[in-house]
Amino acid sequence: MRTNIVRHESMMVSYDVVNGWTVVEVDGDVDAHTAPMIREAVLGLLVEGRRHFVLDLGFVTFMDSMGLGVIVAITKRVRELDGSLCMASVSSRLLRILELTGMRESYEIYPTAADATQSAPSPGSLANWPHPTSG
Template structure:
Protein backbone atom coordinates (compact mmCIF):
# COMPACT_ATOMS: atom_id res chain seq x y z
CA UNK A 1 0.00 0.00 0.00
CA UNK A 2 1.27 3.45 -0.85
CA UNK A 3 -0.05 6.99 -0.72
CA UNK A 4 0.79 9.86 -3.04
CA UNK A 5 -0.45 13.32 -3.91
CA UNK A 6 -1.82 13.70 -7.42
CA UNK A 7 -3.03 17.14 -8.35
CA UNK A 8 -5.43 18.28 -5.64
CA UNK A 9 -6.12 14.78 -4.41
CA UNK A 10 -4.58 11.95 -2.44
CA UNK A 11 -4.25 8.56 -4.10
CA UNK A 12 -4.05 5.43 -1.96
CA UNK A 13 -2.71 2.56 -4.08
CA UNK A 14 -3.58 -0.92 -2.85
CA UNK A 15 -2.06 -4.19 -4.05
CA UNK A 16 -2.87 -7.77 -3.12
CA UNK A 17 -6.04 -9.19 -1.65
CA UNK A 18 -8.32 -7.11 0.56
CA UNK A 19 -9.53 -9.53 3.18
CA UNK A 20 -9.87 -9.79 6.95
CA UNK A 21 -6.11 -9.91 7.46
CA UNK A 22 -5.19 -6.93 5.23
CA UNK A 23 -8.21 -4.64 5.48
CA UNK A 24 -7.28 -3.14 8.87
CA UNK A 25 -4.20 -1.55 7.26
CA UNK A 26 -6.37 0.00 4.54
CA UNK A 27 -8.92 1.22 7.08
CA UNK A 28 -6.16 2.85 9.14
CA UNK A 29 -4.52 4.46 6.11
CA UNK A 30 -7.80 5.94 4.88
CA UNK A 31 -8.55 7.26 8.36
CA UNK A 32 -5.10 8.89 8.55
CA UNK A 33 -5.57 10.49 5.14
CA UNK A 34 -8.98 11.91 6.06
CA UNK A 35 -7.81 13.13 9.47
CA UNK A 36 -4.79 14.69 7.76
CA UNK A 37 -7.11 17.01 5.88
CA UNK A 38 -7.44 15.33 2.49
CA UNK A 39 -10.73 16.23 0.83
CA UNK A 40 -10.35 14.32 -2.45
CA UNK A 41 -9.26 10.71 -2.00
CA UNK A 42 -8.92 8.12 -4.73
CA UNK A 43 -8.39 4.47 -3.85
CA UNK A 44 -6.52 2.82 -6.72
CA UNK A 45 -7.55 -0.83 -6.69
CA UNK A 46 -5.79 -1.83 -9.91
CA UNK A 47 -3.49 -4.13 -7.91
CA UNK A 48 -6.35 -5.85 -6.06
CA UNK A 49 -7.60 -9.16 -7.42
CA UNK A 50 -9.88 -10.13 -4.53
CA UNK A 51 -11.93 -8.19 -2.01
CA UNK A 52 -14.21 -9.64 0.67
CA UNK A 53 -16.86 -7.93 2.79
CA UNK A 54 -14.27 -6.48 5.18
CA UNK A 55 -12.62 -4.59 2.31
CA UNK A 56 -16.02 -3.43 1.14
CA UNK A 57 -16.82 -2.23 4.65
CA UNK A 58 -13.57 -0.27 4.88
CA UNK A 59 -14.38 1.57 1.65
CA UNK A 60 -17.91 2.41 2.80
CA UNK A 61 -16.65 3.68 6.18
CA UNK A 62 -14.04 5.84 4.44
CA UNK A 63 -16.67 7.18 2.04
CA UNK A 64 -18.95 8.17 4.92
CA UNK A 65 -16.07 9.67 6.90
CA UNK A 66 -15.03 11.83 3.97
CA UNK A 67 -18.64 12.84 3.29
CA UNK A 68 -18.93 13.98 6.92
CA UNK A 69 -15.83 16.14 6.33
CA UNK A 70 -17.22 17.58 3.07
CA UNK A 71 -14.81 15.36 1.18
CA UNK A 72 -15.03 12.96 -1.73
CA UNK A 73 -13.95 9.34 -2.31
CA UNK A 74 -13.63 7.58 -5.65
CA UNK A 75 -12.30 4.21 -6.76
CA UNK A 76 -9.96 3.69 -9.71
CA UNK A 77 -8.64 0.76 -11.69
CA UNK A 78 -11.23 -1.66 -10.33
CA UNK A 79 -10.78 -5.17 -11.71
CA UNK A 80 -13.75 -7.26 -12.80
CA UNK A 81 -13.76 -9.53 -9.71
CA UNK A 82 -13.81 -6.54 -7.36
CA UNK A 83 -16.30 -4.66 -9.54
CA UNK A 84 -18.65 -7.64 -9.21
CA UNK A 85 -18.59 -7.34 -5.40
CA UNK A 86 -19.26 -3.60 -5.66
CA UNK A 87 -22.11 -4.20 -8.08
CA UNK A 88 -23.81 -7.01 -6.15
CA UNK A 89 -23.85 -4.85 -3.03
CA UNK A 90 -24.86 -1.70 -4.99
CA UNK A 91 -21.86 0.16 -3.56
CA UNK A 92 -21.03 1.11 -7.16
CA UNK A 93 -24.22 3.20 -7.11
CA UNK A 94 -22.84 5.28 -4.23
CA UNK A 95 -19.07 5.42 -4.69
CA UNK A 96 -17.86 6.46 -8.14
CA UNK A 97 -15.73 4.01 -10.12
CA UNK A 98 -13.24 5.31 -12.68
CA UNK A 99 -10.71 3.82 -15.08
CA UNK A 100 -7.78 5.80 -13.69
CA UNK A 101 -6.91 7.94 -10.67
CA UNK A 102 -6.71 10.98 -12.97
CA UNK A 103 -10.25 10.32 -14.23
CA UNK A 104 -11.46 10.08 -10.65
CA UNK A 105 -9.77 13.30 -9.63
CA UNK A 106 -11.22 15.09 -12.65
CA UNK A 107 -14.70 13.88 -11.67
CA UNK A 108 -14.17 15.09 -8.09
CA UNK A 109 -13.39 18.58 -9.34
CA UNK A 110 -16.70 18.76 -11.18
CA UNK A 111 -18.74 17.36 -8.30
Protein backbone atom coordinates in the same frame (compact mmCIF):
# COMPACT_ATOMS: atom_id res chain seq x y z
CA MET B 1 5.98 11.18 -5.15
CA ARG B 2 4.37 7.95 -3.98
CA THR B 3 4.59 7.34 -0.23
CA ASN B 4 4.14 3.91 1.36
CA ILE B 5 1.84 3.96 4.38
CA VAL B 6 1.20 0.25 4.99
CA ARG B 7 3.41 -2.68 4.19
CA HIS B 8 2.26 -6.20 4.98
CA GLU B 9 3.24 -9.59 3.59
CA SER B 10 0.08 -9.83 1.43
CA MET B 11 -0.75 -6.16 0.89
CA MET B 12 0.75 -2.69 0.50
CA VAL B 13 -0.88 0.74 0.55
CA SER B 14 0.72 3.87 -0.82
CA TYR B 15 -0.50 7.32 -1.76
CA ASP B 16 0.32 10.24 -3.97
CA VAL B 17 -1.30 13.67 -4.32
CA VAL B 18 -2.46 14.66 -7.80
CA ASN B 19 -4.52 17.77 -8.67
CA GLY B 20 -5.96 18.04 -5.14
CA TRP B 21 -6.76 14.31 -4.90
CA THR B 22 -5.05 11.87 -2.57
CA VAL B 23 -4.67 8.76 -4.71
CA VAL B 24 -4.54 5.72 -2.43
CA GLU B 25 -3.21 2.65 -4.23
CA VAL B 26 -3.92 -0.73 -2.70
CA ASP B 27 -1.77 -3.62 -3.88
CA GLY B 28 -2.65 -7.17 -2.78
CA ASP B 29 -5.36 -8.87 -0.75
CA VAL B 30 -8.04 -6.88 1.07
CA ASP B 31 -9.48 -9.23 3.68
CA ALA B 32 -10.34 -9.53 7.34
CA HIS B 33 -6.67 -9.25 8.27
CA THR B 34 -5.62 -6.34 6.04
CA ALA B 35 -8.81 -4.25 5.82
CA PRO B 36 -8.34 -2.68 9.29
CA MET B 37 -4.82 -1.59 8.29
CA ILE B 38 -6.19 0.11 5.16
CA ARG B 39 -8.91 1.84 7.18
CA GLU B 40 -6.42 3.15 9.74
CA ALA B 41 -4.05 4.35 7.00
CA VAL B 42 -6.78 6.35 5.24
CA LEU B 43 -8.13 7.70 8.53
CA GLY B 44 -4.58 8.84 9.28
CA LEU B 45 -4.57 10.77 6.00
CA LEU B 46 -7.86 12.38 7.03
CA VAL B 47 -6.30 13.45 10.33
CA GLU B 48 -3.50 15.07 8.28
CA GLY B 49 -6.18 17.17 6.55
CA ARG B 50 -6.66 15.27 3.32
CA ARG B 51 -10.31 15.18 2.22
CA HIS B 52 -10.50 14.06 -1.43
CA PHE B 53 -9.62 10.47 -2.28
CA VAL B 54 -9.27 8.19 -5.25
CA LEU B 55 -9.10 4.53 -4.27
CA ASP B 56 -6.94 2.92 -6.96
CA LEU B 57 -7.87 -0.76 -6.81
CA GLY B 58 -6.07 -1.92 -9.94
CA PHE B 59 -3.66 -4.14 -8.01
CA VAL B 60 -6.19 -5.69 -5.62
CA THR B 61 -5.92 -9.45 -6.05
CA PHE B 62 -8.69 -10.43 -3.62
CA MET B 63 -11.40 -8.62 -1.66
CA ASP B 64 -13.86 -10.11 0.83
CA SER B 65 -16.76 -8.55 2.72
CA MET B 66 -14.36 -6.90 5.17
CA GLY B 67 -12.82 -5.08 2.22
CA LEU B 68 -16.22 -3.81 1.15
CA GLY B 69 -16.87 -2.80 4.75
CA VAL B 70 -13.68 -0.75 4.89
CA ILE B 71 -14.74 1.13 1.74
CA VAL B 72 -18.04 1.97 3.42
CA ALA B 73 -16.32 3.00 6.67
CA ILE B 74 -13.89 5.27 4.81
CA THR B 75 -16.73 6.75 2.76
CA LYS B 76 -18.74 7.58 5.88
CA ARG B 77 -15.80 9.38 7.46
CA VAL B 78 -14.90 11.27 4.26
CA ARG B 79 -18.56 12.31 3.89
CA GLU B 80 -18.67 13.63 7.47
CA LEU B 81 -15.77 15.92 6.57
CA ASP B 82 -17.35 17.17 3.30
CA GLY B 83 -14.78 15.32 1.26
CA SER B 84 -15.04 13.24 -1.87
CA LEU B 85 -14.16 9.69 -2.80
CA CYS B 86 -14.15 7.79 -6.06
CA MET B 87 -12.59 4.57 -7.31
CA ALA B 88 -10.28 3.80 -10.19
CA SER B 89 -8.90 0.77 -12.02
CA VAL B 90 -11.59 -1.53 -10.66
CA SER B 91 -11.30 -5.05 -12.09
CA SER B 92 -14.32 -6.63 -13.75
CA ARG B 93 -14.48 -9.14 -10.90
CA LEU B 94 -14.55 -6.43 -8.25
CA LEU B 95 -16.98 -4.35 -10.32
CA ARG B 96 -19.32 -7.33 -10.37
CA ILE B 97 -19.13 -7.57 -6.56
CA LEU B 98 -19.93 -3.85 -6.28
CA GLU B 99 -22.93 -4.37 -8.59
CA LEU B 100 -24.21 -7.39 -6.65
CA THR B 101 -23.98 -5.53 -3.34
CA GLY B 102 -25.67 -2.39 -4.70
CA MET B 103 -22.54 -0.31 -4.11
CA ARG B 104 -21.76 0.30 -7.80
CA GLU B 105 -24.20 3.17 -8.29
CA SER B 106 -23.02 4.92 -5.11
CA TYR B 107 -19.52 5.70 -6.44
CA GLU B 108 -17.94 7.33 -9.43
CA ILE B 109 -15.65 4.73 -10.97
CA TYR B 110 -12.93 5.69 -13.46
CA PRO B 111 -10.87 3.49 -15.79
CA THR B 112 -7.60 4.82 -14.30
CA ALA B 113 -6.42 7.05 -11.48
CA ALA B 114 -5.20 9.53 -14.12
CA ASP B 115 -8.78 9.79 -15.44
CA ALA B 116 -10.11 10.28 -11.90
CA THR B 117 -7.72 13.13 -11.15
CA GLN B 118 -8.18 15.13 -14.36
CA SER B 119 -10.65 17.47 -12.66
CA ALA B 120 -10.13 19.01 -9.25
CA PRO B 121 -12.29 17.50 -6.49
CA SER B 122 -15.67 18.94 -5.52
CA PRO B 123 -16.23 19.29 -1.76
CA GLY B 124 -19.36 17.57 -0.56
CA SER B 125 -19.67 15.25 -3.54
CA LEU B 126 -20.81 12.49 -1.17
CA ALA B 127 -23.75 14.51 0.15
CA ASN B 128 -26.27 12.03 -1.29
CA TRP B 129 -24.27 8.89 -0.44
CA PRO B 130 -25.28 6.07 -0.23
CA HIS B 131 -28.05 6.97 -2.68
CA PRO B 132 -26.91 8.84 -5.79
CA THR B 133 -29.06 11.62 -7.16
CA SER B 134 -31.11 10.61 -10.14
CA GLY B 135 -31.27 12.26 -13.43
